[in-house]
Amino acid sequence: DARVTQTPRHKVTEMGQEVTMRCQPILGHNTVFWYRQTMMQGLELLAYFRNRAPLDDSGMPKDRFSAEMPDATLATLKIQPSEPRDSAVYFCASGNSGQVYNEQFFGPGTRLTVL
Amino acid sequence: AQTVTQSQPEMSVQEAETVTLSCTYDTSESDYYLFWYKQPPSRQMILVIRQEAYKQQNATENRFSVNFQKAAKSFSLKISDSQLGDAAMYFCAYCWSGGGADGLTFGKGTHLIIQP
Numbered sequence: 241d242a243r244v245t246q247t248p249r250h251k252v253t254e255m256g257q258e259v260t261m262r263c264q265p266i267l268g269h270n271t272v273f274w275y276r277q278t279m280m281q282g283l284e285l286l287a288y289f290r291n292r293a294p295l296d297d298s299g300m301p302k303d304r305f306s307a308e309m310p311d312a313t314l315a316t317l318k319i320q321p322s323e324p325r326d327s328a329v330y331f332c333a334s335g336n337s338g339q340v341y342n343e344q345f346f347g348p349g350t351r352l353t354v355l
Numbered sequence: 356a357q358t359v360t361q362s363q364p365e366m367s368v369q370e371a372e373t374v375t376l377s378c379t380y381d382t383s384e385s386d387y388y389l390f391w392y393k394q395p396p397s398r399q400m401i402l403v404i405r406q407e408a409y410k411q412q413n414a415t416e417n418r419f420s421v422n423f424q425k426a427a428k429s430f431s432l433k434i435s436d437s438q439l440g441d442a443a444m445y446f447c448a449y450c451w452s453g454g455g456a457d458g459l460t461f462g463k464g465t466h467l468i469i470q471p
Contacts, residue, residue: 273458283446285458296458329398341388341407342450342457346400 242266244347246332252353258320261350263332264313272315273344274300274307275331283331289315290337322354357382359449361462368437369470375422376432376465378447385409386452389423389430390459394444403445406430407452434467442469 245264253259265272273288287297292309300307304323309315319326329351333344359380368374380389391403406414406423413421418435434441447462 275459282463283459283461285460288458299458331400333400341405342452343402343405344459349398351398 242345244332244334244345246330246347246350248350249348250351250353252355253322254355255323256321257354258318259322259326259352259354261317261330261332261352263315263317263334263347265315265332265334266345267313269334269336269345271335271337272309273333273335274315274317275333277329277331277349278327286317286330319352322352324354327352327354357384357449357451357460359447359460359462361447361465363465364463365466365468367468367470368434370437370439372437373433373435374437374467376434376445376447376467378430378432378462380428380430380447380449380460382428382449382451384451384453388450388452389421390448390450391419391421391430391432392446392448392461393441394446394464395442400446404432437469439469439471442467 247262271290274286277283286300287307289309306318329349331349332347335344387408389406393401393403404414404416404419413423420433422431444464446464448459450459451457
């Protein structure tokens with residue numbers, strides 16, 4: 241049963257610390273998305289990659305956030321330094337640009353708490 | 356830029372009854388996809404139903420159906436014979452179809468409560 245995996249599932253850290261979230265997309269998918277969910281803003285697209293190249297990161301705060309795909313099986317989202325306002329659930333999703341409906345498959349999310 | 360609006364923060368329905376969740380969107384594009392996602396307390400995002408903008412026929416998936424009104428930019432979700440397991444947050448989402456797999460724009464969500 242193919243699924244998107246994310247690690248860690250939960251992360252509690254202190255303000256100023258570096259946070260790295262990892263995502264393993266479904267094998268064969270060529271597009272990876274990062275979303276953030278907060279009570280105030282809802283679900284927001286942060287960035288996405290196609291064939292490991294960044295296509296759009298306009299939703300991401302550039303000064304402290306960075307997203308990369310070191311290889312086709314791993315996507316990372318880093319926050320350095322972290323701030324309390326970064327507390328949220330971060331979702332990774334993967335899809336295939338050749339699929340009908342552009343369906344995206346979501347991972348279980350990483351719940352980040354910055355104290 | 357496209358926007359998605361869900362005007363009902365919360366809805367309540369009796370078990371076995373029918374409920375309709377509203378969604379409107381704004382876009383200048385003519386080719387796009389619309390989705391309804393369900394998010395139970397586990398936080399997992401589950402695709403409920405999807406619709407291509409060029410298809411006039413409304414999508415159905417078992418007890419779930421949509422009323423897609425392209426001219427009005429409206430995309431409501433009807434859940435028939437509501438079950439306790441339907442209780443969740445429901446998100447309406449839009450995706451432009453012209454760029455391959457593009458990012459989703461979500462509404463703020465509707466919290467659906469099922470009364471036993």
